[in-house]
Structures are given as C-alpha cells and as structure tokens.
Amino acid sequence: MFVSLAPMHLLAAVTPPVTGSTALFASVVLGAIFGALLHRGGVANYTVIVNQFRFRDFTVLKIMMTAxxxxxxxxxxxxSAGLANYHIKAANMLGVTMGAAIFGVGMVLYGYCPGTAIAAAASGSLHALVGLGGLLVGGTLYAFSFPWIARYVLxxxxxxxxxxxxxxxxxxLAWFAALIAIxxxxxxxxxxxxxRTAAVRAGEAFR
Amino acid sequence: MSTPVTKPGFLRQSRWNPYAVGAAIGVLSWIVFAVVDKPLGVTTSLTGLAGACAVPFLGAETVATNDYFKAHGFKWDYGMLFLGGIALGGLLSALISRSFRIEAVPSVWRERFGDSVVKRLAAAFLGGILAMFGARLADGCTSGNGISGSLQLAVGGWTFFLTLFAFGILTSLVLFGTRGSSKS
Structure with a gap:
C-alpha cells in the first residue's frame, strides 16, 4: 500500500532503466507523443486557451485535472514500489506566486503556454512562432535579473x-480522493x- | 436536418476527447518519471536555448559568464530533444488530421482588436516574454509546475496552478471584457 509518504521517498535513489542514447531517442518519441496529444487535445489553439480563462471553453481544465x-x-x-523518484521543485512562495501571476498575464496575451506554443507553431500558428522568440528573450531577461532575484525574491x-x-x-491518497471528488x-x-449551450445553439440554428 | 457525416478514423480526427487526452498525458508522465527519471517539463530546457540564441546579440563572453546560463547551459540532452519531439508531434498530428493552418490573427483576437497582423504578433511576442520570465521566476510552466508539480502534490505546483488561473481570468477580463462570441 502507498501509506508511508515520508520525505525519505524523495531521497530514494532509483536508477532509470534506460540511459545514454536510448534515453535520448526515447525523449524525442515521448516529446512527439506529448506534442500530438496537445494538438489533438485542442490546446495548441489560441481560442481554446483564451476561452478557458473567459469560462467559454473548459478543455484546458479537463485535460489538466485528468492528467x-x-x-x-x-x-x-x-x-511506493520503488520504481520512480519524485522530482519536487522548491516552493519559494514569493517567487512562485509572482512568477505564476506574470505567467498568467503572459499566457492570455500570448494565447499559449511554452509547451502548447511549440506544438502550435509546428501546426501553422505564425503568432505562436513569433511568440517563441519572446519566450527566448524572456529567458534571457530572467538570466540577467537572476542575481537580484536570487538575493531579494527567492x-x-x-x-x-x-x-x-x-x-x-x-x-x-486522501488528497487524491478529494481531487477526484472535486x-x-x-x-x-x-x-x-x-x-445546454449545444441545445440552445441547435434551437437557434433550427429557427 | 443534417446530412450524415462519416466520422474519420481515430488517427485522422482533428480533436480527441479532452479527458482521454488528459489521461494519456498522465500515463505519459508515468513513463517519463520511471524511464527517463525526470519530470515532464518545457521551460527549463528552453532556458538553455535562450542562452544559445542570446550569444549573437550579447556576445559569447556575456552569456558564458552569466551564472544562470552557466547553471542552465545549452545541451542536446533529454529536455532539449523533448522540445524537438513536441514540435515533431505537433506537426505530424496536424498533417495527419489535415488541420495544418497558417494562422496569424485568431478570430477571438480579431473581434476585439482588429485584423492588424503587426498588432497581434507584437502582443504574442510581449506575451511570450512575460510567460517565460514568469515561468523562470516560478521555476516551471504549465507543464513543469502546473502538471508535473501538481501531480506530485508539490506545494509550489498547486500554488502556481491556482495563481496562474486567477491572473489569467483577471487578464482576460481586462483584455476581452465579458462580452463577445465563444466560437472556436
């Protein structure tokens, strides 16, 4: 059973079964599956993402919660079976909160997040492609702000x-039970x- | 009323059920955790690419001496190839489902801000800068924090997920208001 969840699990060293060039090949395949899933899921689409935040399309929430x-x-x-390590990132609460806030503004303006942007640019979105340039500039700006941020924010x-x-x-398990219920x-x-929306629209079309 | 339409085969459908896609991304994360021993993420690897692309503009010296780029150097490693994979998968998926479309100004944007391509591209570029800066400050984006962090019940992951949604909703209210169409 998965009862013991002491932090020692974070330290449990599990050697990945695949290493070297096989792992590199595997990562292209895994990335391609992820990209195809984002595209077919509909989230490599500006309208679907922006309309999530406008409560007009719930695709993003459905995909994220299920995932x-x-x-x-x-x-x-x-x-619990000793087959995978956790990879927990440090919860620097001010940094995470400020970062997520800036990210939220950027994601609506851009209409994509970094992963969906790559899939969107590859499926023909010109503005997603231009925004990828913005992502690279944003990364560079962060790298040169890092000394200050590391000192005062993180x-x-x-x-x-x-x-x-x-x-x-x-x-x-109790957290997951609660998440499933929600x-x-x-x-x-x-x-x-x-x-209901579909029924109303069908009615309008019929009229 | 409507003419019967033959449903295309699974591989040619342009959209799959979102719950099935979510579950498949969940299963994909099992594989990534167990096989590659990494979380599913995007922006950490994108940082290395940003450094490599900054070299012609800022000079190799400036980039090489930056502490953050030193810690996140460009490598053809798992993460970088994963990004290439995303592009490959997106392209193949669009070609197979015949949904590859060149899009510069999406309809929702056009209804609110007009059909200026320059305006839309400028907004996308600015949005990209903010998204990446925010993702680095939070040490992860929708994938690394929102999905991978949250699925491990990481405090940072859930803080990111909830704050992102709150600010996304506020921003969309400012940008688009409460009116307008919902067609996709």
Missing amino acids: IIVGGLGVLALN PVGALGKVRLPDVTGIPA AAVVFFLIERAER
Whole structure:
C-alpha cells in the first residue's frame, strides 16, 4: 500500500532503466507523443486557451485535472514500489506566486503556454512562432535579473522541496480522493452546461 | 436536418476527447518519471536555448559568464530533444488530421482588436516574454509546475496552478471584457 509518504521517498535513489542514447531517442518519441496529444487535445489553439480563462471553453481544465489525477496516482504507485523518484521543485512562495501571476498575464496575451506554443507553431500558428522568440528573450531577461532575484525574491517564503502531505499531515491518497471528488463535481457541471449551450445553439440554428 | 457525416478514423480526427487526452498525458508522465527519471517539463530546457540564441546579440563572453546560463547551459540532452519531439508531434498530428493552418490573427483576437497582423504578433511576442520570465521566476510552466508539480502534490505546483488561473481570468477580463462570441 502507498501509506508511508515520508520525505525519505524523495531521497530514494532509483536508477532509470534506460540511459545514454536510448534515453535520448526515447525523449524525442515521448516529446512527439506529448506534442500530438496537445494538438489533438485542442490546446495548441489560441481560442481554446483564451476561452478557458473567459469560462467559454473548459478543455484546458479537463485535460489538466485528468492528467494530474491519472499521472499523480500512477507516480505515487511507482514511487511506493520503488520504481520512480519524485522530482519536487522548491516552493519559494514569493517567487512562485509572482512568477505564476506574470505567467498568467503572459499566457492570455500570448494565447499559449511554452509547451502548447511549440506544438502550435509546428501546426501553422505564425503568432505562436513569433511568440517563441519572446519566450527566448524572456529567458534571457530572467538570466540577467537572476542575481537580484536570487538575493531579494527567492528567499522570501522559501519552504523547500515540500509536498502537500508534508505540510498538512494529510496523506497523499486522501488528497487524491478529494481531487477526484472535486473533479467529478466540476466535470459534471461543465458537461451539463455544455449540453445546454449545444441545445440552445441547435434551437437557434433550427429557427 | 443534417446530412450524415462519416466520422474519420481515430488517427485522422482533428480533436480527441479532452479527458482521454488528459489521461494519456498522465500515463505519459508515468513513463517519463520511471524511464527517463525526470519530470515532464518545457521551460527549463528552453532556458538553455535562450542562452544559445542570446550569444549573437550579447556576445559569447556575456552569456558564458552569466551564472544562470552557466547553471542552465545549452545541451542536446533529454529536455532539449523533448522540445524537438513536441514540435515533431505537433506537426505530424496536424498533417495527419489535415488541420495544418497558417494562422496569424485568431478570430477571438480579431473581434476585439482588429485584423492588424503587426498588432497581434507584437502582443504574442510581449506575451511570450512575460510567460517565460514568469515561468523562470516560478521555476516551471504549465507543464513543469502546473502538471508535473501538481501531480506530485508539490506545494509550489498547486500554488502556481491556482495563481496562474486567477491572473489569467483577471487578464482576460481586462483584455476581452465579458462580452463577445465563444466560437472556436
């Protein structure tokens, strides 16, 4: 069972079964699958992403919530079985909050996030391609702001590489049970609203 | 009322069910964690590319002495090839489903801001700068923090996910208001 979730799991050294050039080839294939999934999922599309934030299209939320639940339960099982390591990033609360806020503004203006932008540019979106140049400039600006940020921003609220079970004492399985319950209600409401919108539109078309 | 349409085969459908796509991305993350021993992410590798592309503009010396670029140098490693894979997958998916379209000004943007290509490209470029700066400050984007972080129940991942949505909603209100069409 996946009950023990002490931070020692973070230290458990698991050697990946695939290394060297095989791993490099595997990463192209895995990336291609990810790119195809983003494209077919509809999130390599400006309108789909922007309309998520306008509550007119819930594709982004459906994909992300399902990926988090399915991915999370699997990685939890793999980690408990000693087959995968966790890769937790440091929760520098001020940096993460400010970064996510700036990212949110940028994502709506751009209409893509970095991953979906690459898939979109490859499927013909010219503005996604131009925005990739913006991403590279943004990365460079950050690199040259880094000394200041590392000194004044990142240390504020630095909690370390923590997980929700560590800071709350609530076990991971309980978090996933709660997430599944929330997702079930949210998805039910979304699907009902979408059926109603579709019915209204069909009515309008009929008239 | 409507003429019967033959549904194209699975590989030729331009859209797949979003829940199935989400579940497949979840399964993909199992493979990435177990096989490559890395989280699924995009912007960390993109930093190395940014450094490499900055060389002709800023000079090799300036880039090589920067501490952040030193820690995130350009390498043909797992992450960089993963980015190439995303482009390849997006292209193949679009070609196979015959949905490759050159798009400069999307309809939702045109309705609000007109059909100026320059205006849209400038907004995309500025948005890209902000998105990457924010993603680096938070140490991850929608993939690295939003999906990979959240699925590990990382405190940072969930903070990112929720804050991103809050600010995305606010920005879309400022940019687009509450009116307008929802067609995609």
